[in-house]
Amino acid sequence: MANGASVQSVDRAIDLLEIMTDLGGDAALSELAAAAELPLPTIHRLMRTLVVRGYARQLPSRRYTLGPRLIRLGESAGRQLGASARPHLERLARELGETANLAMIDRDMAVYVAQASSSHSMRMFTEVGRRVYCHCTGVGKMVLAELPDRTIREIVGRVGMPPATDLSITNVDDLLTEMTTIREQGYAVDDGEQEIGVRCFAVPVKDAPTPTALSVSGPAARVTYEFGETALPLLHEAAKAISAELLSAG
Incomplete structure (x- = not known):
């Protein structure tokens, strides 16, 4: 969770990686939104950034999984x-x-x-x-x-x-x-x-x-x-x- 000394978007991105890990390494956008208690557009934006950076990737099924850079x-x-x-x-x-x-x-x-x-x-x-x-x-x-x-x-x-x-x-x-x-x-x-x-x-x-x-x-x-x-x-x-x-x- 974010605090006064942290950057909210970074906190949220790390939360999503940890949620995916807890879920076994992959998750649907709706599962991430429910677990993080954030709206779908916010989750989608964060996951898109993680995918671009290689810390997550999207499967043909549209589910997200942990990326190779990790x-x-x-x-x-x-x-x-x-x-x-x-x-x-x-x-x-x-x-x-x-x-x-x-x-x-x-x-x-x-x-x-x-x-x-x-x-x-x-x-x-x-x-x-x-x-x-x-x-x-x-x-x-x-x-x-x-x-x-x-x-x-x-x-x-x-x-x-x-x-x-x-x-x-x-x-x-x-x-x-x-x-x-x-x-x-x-x-x-x-x-x-x-x-x-x-x-x-x-x-x-x-x-x-x-x-x-x-x-x-x-x-x-x-x-x-x-x-x-x-x-x-x-x-x-x-x-x-x-x-x-x-x-x-x-």
């Missing part, structure tokens, strides 16, 4: 977020002895933006920049849980739910049931769903520019549920520290 901004923001979060990941890896990761949702997938590796010879190798399906990873399920169920259905409808292992969730209704559990408990678990023999605990990073998750992962023999009881408070503490830094930077 990809470059998102990648840059992801790198900056990863750089600022790295000290917290290094501390987690040092205290817990396992690999710590930071990931965010981007174009319907979870992308790893920072990592601090375990000191063990047998450890997780998830390179920064790797994109993974959200339904079968700890960080992916955590970022999905930050979104409305309708948006989750739309994401799954676009990218599918291919199984990474026999333990992967492959039904959207089962996924939504797990989303309820994740929201209630405040963390997500990947128990061999991305890679057999690997377990991951993930928590949300609030106030990030897009749904973001912090995780620790490693061989299930070491990353047990008892390990999780120790790891989760540290993960939440680190996530709050990262969130506080994001707020102070803004």
Whole structure:
């Protein structure tokens, strides 16, 4: 919402981009008008400007979708977020002895933006920049849980739910049931769903520019549920520290 120190048209344009994001990345003009509580001519004028600048585009169906120029901004923001979060990941890896990761949702997938590796010879190798399906990873399920169920259905409808292992969730209704559990408990678990023999605990990073998750992962023999009881408070503490830094930077 606009305030005394802001420019109203800029506020409104950013609101529209955020509304489209919340709606799954595309929306009709009427949906944007209803969500923004603005008249259609105003919405049309703002969207036309965003289309010209490449921050939105209009589909043949006349619906609007997020534009390609946002990809470059998102990648840059992801790198900056990863750089600022790295000290917290290094501390987690040092205290817990396992690999710590930071990931965010981007174009319907979870992308790893920072990592601090375990000191063990047998450890997780998830390179920064790797994109993974959200339904079968700890960080992916955590970022999905930050979104409305309708948006989750739309994401799954676009990218599918291919199984990474026999333990992967492959039904959207089962996924939504797990989303309820994740929201209630405040963390997500990947128990061999991305890679057999690997377990991951993930928590949300609030106030990030897009749904973001912090995780620790490693061989299930070491990353047990008892390990999780120790790891989760540290993960939440680190996530709050990262969130506080994001707020102070803004």
